[in-house]
Amino acid sequence: MTNIPRIKQLRLVVEAADYDQALAFYRDVLGMTEVVAFAEGGDDRVAILDAGRATLEIASPAHKRLVDRVETDGLVGSPVRVALEVEDAVAVTDAAASNGAEVLAAPVETPWRSLNSRLRAPASLEITFFQELDDASERESRPGFGTDDERS
Structure with missing residues (x-):
């Protein structure tokens, strides 16, 4: 078997129609620390939250569409x-x-x-x-x- 590189991080990406509500819930109510956040302008926002041994990524619909378009040619995940x-x-x-x-x-x-x-x-x-x-x-x-x- 070849030497396969180990995975360094699991990141679950979730589209949130109400980005602000979702961010407040996961960050403020559940206490997941915000590690980093990005914005490309307009409604395109994403925050990466520390969820212990993994991260939870909350993405706005605009960001999710962008990633879907880039990574999967628009295929929507389940x-x-x-x-x-x-x-x-x-x-x-x-x-x-x-x-x-x-x-x-x-x-x-x-x-x-x-x-x-x-x-x-x-x-x-x-x-x-x-x-x-x-x-x-x-x-x-x-x-x-x-x-x-x-x-x-």
């Missing part, structure tokens, strides 16, 4: 769901609901021992907030957890 790990799923779900997100499912304990809620957030993004109820060593000791390398 919607996705984003899972965000939090310290307190109940508190974050309540804060999100009070600031523009629609709760689709209240926090519930999953069979894999996390507390998960599902919301439709600004920018029409479907979000799962999850809170791990076990620490990493407890999780890794249970059957079915680990990496493919550990199972081979």
Whole structure:
């Protein structure tokens, strides 16, 4: 196998019809730090937010159209769901609901021992907030957890 370069960053790009609302929600309500922002003029704006081990990129419709045109000749991508790990799923779900997100499912304990809620957030993004109820060593000791390398 050839020496394939490692990925250095994952960036999820989300088109937000109401750019200001989405930016305020993800940056101010959820506490994602703004890393950098760009604007080409007019309605073309984008902000890159630090989401822990990944980034969330909130793009205005004008910026999304520009990127779609440049990268895919205008092909429109499909919607996705984003899972965000939090310290307190109940508190974050309540804060999100009070600031523009629609709760689709209240926090519930999953069979894999996390507390998960599902919301439709600004920018029409479907979000799962999850809170791990076990620490990493407890999780890794249970059957079915680990990496493919550990199972081979």
